[in-house]
Amino acid sequence: MGKDLVVRIQNLTKIYLQGEINVTALDNVSLDIARGEFLTLMGPSGSGKSTLLHIMAGIDRPTSGKCYVESVDVTKLTESQLADWRNQNVGFVFQSFNLIPVLTAFENVELPLLLTGLSGKRRRDQVRTALEMVGLADRAGHLPRQLSGGQEQRVAIARALVTDPHLVVADEPTGNLDANSANEVLGILQSLARGGEKTVIMVTHDPKAAAFGSRSIHLEKGELIREETTQ
């Protein structure tokens, strides 16, 4: 694996069994992603973009092929090893935010740190830093229902960043947001990649959202059909 590569995918295939029919979600996909890239995955529904994202993030397994992230073949890890690996290496941002409704913004961001063994003070410091990065330090004590959609998604980004992962994966992060909030969220994701330390991979339908990325991959029927450099 090259020095600047964060993700290397080789001949990745994913076949689902839907009832009695085999559905090919990914068909022999190969792809390299460099450190500091903001890669967008585009394509119509059922094209396999979310499946590809899930395999790279270690929450789904391929039928065949290899997926190296930071030189680790995530397809070879056990469930337990994958859980640890995700906690240390991947930050997740979902379309519907997926914050825990009974926890405050601060507590939602703190959640992944409960697994790290950090002291309470260190955890609090990291949470404050993450919330400051997304401009929500003053909303730390608010419950998700007391926040706007854009603010909720920014809290979700803070939760994704709090463990300082190399890889941030976002599945349609602006799908439930208005245009202004979407721009704010995309701006934050873009700035993460621009810093060079984080690699951001985002699934989107929206070409405007994709324009924030540095490279765009188009999938169709499980195959990688086109690649564009957007910046």
Place this chain on the structure above:
Amino acid sequence: MTIGGFIIKNALRNKRRALLSILSVAVSLFLLVTLLVLLRELTTPMQDADAAMRIAVRNRVSLANTLPYRQRAVIERIPGVAAITPFTFFGGKFRNEDIPSFAQFAMDPVQLTNVFGEAKLPLDQLNNWIADRSSCIIGIETAKRYDFKIGDKIKLVGTVWPADLELTIKGIYKGTPDDRNVLFHHDYMDEACGRLGIVGTWWVRAKSLEEVPLVVERINKEFKNTSAEVLAETERSFVLGFISMWGNIKILIGSISTVVVFTLILVSGSTMSMAIRERFRELAVLKALGFRRHELFAFILAESFGFAMLGALVGVGGAWLLYTNINITAATKGMFVAFELTPRIMAIGFGVASLLGVVASIMPSISMARMSVVQGLKTLD
């Protein structure tokens, strides 16, 4: 935030459901421990030193069959016998009560303290009772219930025996396991019935604890192949045998208890499953964030166990508070003189709650373990 705080916040997210879950466990466990106390009170005779040395002698055919009075002299001569008294259930009606709250027994008053040493009454009252054939003594509970005083008269209308009795109260005793009975002269009852010369049972006190089994054997042997064969047994055996005449109450209460526990497990399991199913997507998010299966299982178990234990605290604790503070004799109209929630029964209550907490968490945990992160994220999306 701590893991414990996270579990508590999750458990209390739907406060109404949490309250109802706790209450359903509490009510069921209250019922369960009440049934167990009931079973204990019905099947466990009071044990004290006097009771251990007492032997009940009844007709071998059944308790309803009588024994001839002439047996007394024979039993008195058996080695190891310290004292003997006839003890015959009168079963009379009192006032308008067909089944009075007190039992009435005819006995030999001279032998009261020899056979039933735990009965305490002042010596002058005992002597007055012995001296007057038409008198009786009553337990303090009955005295309180009917506001009886020494010198009052009690009229009992015979239903089992062909006589009505009018008795003058000469003493009030206490200290027995059941301070309700009315005791009067056997000789007086026999005379009122026309000198039938029969008794219901004999109660015998052995000279020592070691001699009890020997005396039992000797009495049984003495009347073997006579016209009135007897069954002598310890007081404990006698009481248990008496209770068994009600039917197999142990199986009845045991069956009800089992149904209560089984229903409780079904209800709690279903409630927990529902609570977890609603949170599948959140659990998938937690998995994505790095929480492992066993950690999520611990969350579910802690929540389920917490509800069950809170339910036990309310149900078993409530039962303990109630039965400790209530006047059970008054509340049950004299049916029970004690209704003790023992540490053993409380432990059973909490044990059932623990089991419930674990069992109720198994199904949702299996569902959670089988769910992949991707499947979970698709839930409700």
